Structure formats: structure tokens, C-alpha cells
Amino acid sequence: MADKKRDRDKQGHDAERRQQNRDTATELERWGETEPAVPPDVLAEFETELEAVRFPATGAELVAAIGDHELQSVDGSYSVDALLPETAGETFDSPTAVRVQVQRPAVAAAMKPVVEASKTLSNVEFSWTQRKAYEKTFQALKAIDADDNDEGVEAISDWIVEWIHTNEQLPRSRDVRRQAAKFCRTNGYQVRSDEWLGI
Known part of the structure; x- marks a missing residue:
């Protein structure tokens, strides 16, 4: 019985991960629609900073590694530690996931x-x-x-x-x-x- 529950849980988590990937792809396709207040050239520079981080990475690990990095947006300047949750319970699978998070x-x-x-x-x-x-x-x-x-x-x-x-x-x-x-x-x-x- 426990094996069936574990299989159902795994299927649920797999389905949610697939949905996350689809949502991330959709966000990237539509990133010019509403806000993204961070210009593409600033995001490109930010992605260079992310090359030093090993993924998957927690929010706490990202803040420790690049938290003081400043992102210029149309509304002003934001430090990465003001945009990413500083917790070990929040995991980012890739630099793309981080970029989607900070572009708004x-x-x-x-x-x-x-x-x-x-x-x-x-x-x-x-x-x-x-x-x-x-x-x-x-x-x-x-x-x-x-x-x-x-x-x-x-x-x-x-x-x-x-x-x-x-x-x-x-x-x-x-x-x-x-x-x-x-x-x-x-x-x-x-x-x-x-x-x-x-x-």
C-alpha cells in the first residue's frame, strides 16, 4: 500500500515539475508583455554571474553567492537578495528559473x-x-x-x-x-x- 502512495506522490511531483517547466517556457516567450522591468542586456550580464553557481541551487545558496549583485530596472535598482527568498526550502533548477524570477x-x-x-x-x-x-x-x-x-x-x-x-x-x-x-x-x-x- 505504501508503494502505491509513493508512486502517486511521485507522479504528482513529476506532473508539477512538468507544469513548472511549461510555465517557465511560457514566461520566457512572453517576457516582453507586461513588466519585465529589467532590460535584456542587464539580464544577460546577470546570467554571466550565475555561471559561478552550481544548479540546482537553493534561494539561500543564491543569495549567499550573488545576493549583493545589483539589477537595474526601469523602476530603479534592486539587489538580488531583495528578490530571491533566502531559504533552503526554495530550489531553482537552472539559471533560466532565476532569470524568470528576477525579470519582474x-x-x-x-x-x-x-x-x-x-x-x-x-x-x-x-x-x-x-x-x-x-x-x-x-x-x-x-x-x-x-x-x-x-x-x-x-x-x-x-x-x-x-x-x-x-x-x-x-x-x-x-x-x-x-x-x-x-x-x-x-x-x-x-x-x-x-x-x-x-x-
Whole structure:
């Protein structure tokens, strides 16, 4: 019986890894659409820095190796340690995965404390699909309040972290979207019902 459960778990993890690879490929194909605020030449230079890192690498290993490296974006300068979760529980399979993470610095900076907080929970898995939903919410907020220093992105990141510490679980992606929509409406931003935040 235990062997069957182990096989099912393995199949589930394999399916999730395949989905991660597809999502990474999709992100790379679409990286010019919304933010990527880090220009391609800066990302190319950053990838040169990553050659010194052995993959797969944890977030903690990457921060230790290249955390002080600065990435120039259209919004300003970000150090790598402000964008990558500093935890051994977060693993990056390749330089491409790191590049996808840092090319949208506002989203990466918002996800860093969320991922770190999620690693304090026992027996809770932060699934790839849930993570992508959180990121999509941050991207939508970034698009809405691009001129307001990412106030909405930071507010929802803080809300998720507080939720994790208070409830000792991850909020559902629907709850995150609902809270983001509430923030937008409270601050005078229109959210249409056919948009991601229109919930």
C-alpha cells in the first residue's frame, strides 16, 4: 500500500515539475508583455554571474553567492537578495528559473516575504499553481498602480504574510484576488468584472 502512495506522490511531483517547466517556457516567450522591468542586456550580464553557481541551487545558496549583485530596472535598482527568498526550502533548477524570477522585480520583491513566510508552515505545500496565481495578482496590481510606487503590491504582500502568521496556512488565491480588488476599489482604481482582479 505504501508503494502505491509513493508512486502517486511521485507522479504528482513529476506532473508539477512538468507544469513548472511549461510555465517557465511560457514566461520566457512572453517576457516582453507586461513588466519585465529589467532590460535584456542587464539580464544577460546577470546570467554571466550565475555561471559561478552550481544548479540546482537553493534561494539561500543564491543569495549567499550573488545576493549583493545589483539589477537595474526601469523602476530603479534592486539587489538580488531583495528578490530571491533566502531559504533552503526554495530550489531553482537552472539559471533560466532565476532569470524568470528576477525579470519582474516588483513581483519578485513581493513574493520573497510570502515564500519565506510559507516555509515556516509545517505540512503545507505552496503549490506552483497557487504561486502563479499570487504572482498574477501582483502583476495585475503592478499594472493598475504603476505610478504609485507599487503601494498595492506591497500592501497585498504584507496582507498575505500576516494571514500566514495569523492563520498558519496559505490564503486561497481567490482570497488574495478579493483582497487586491478591495484595495483597488478603496484607493479609487477601477476593476472590471472581466479582469483578473474582478472578483
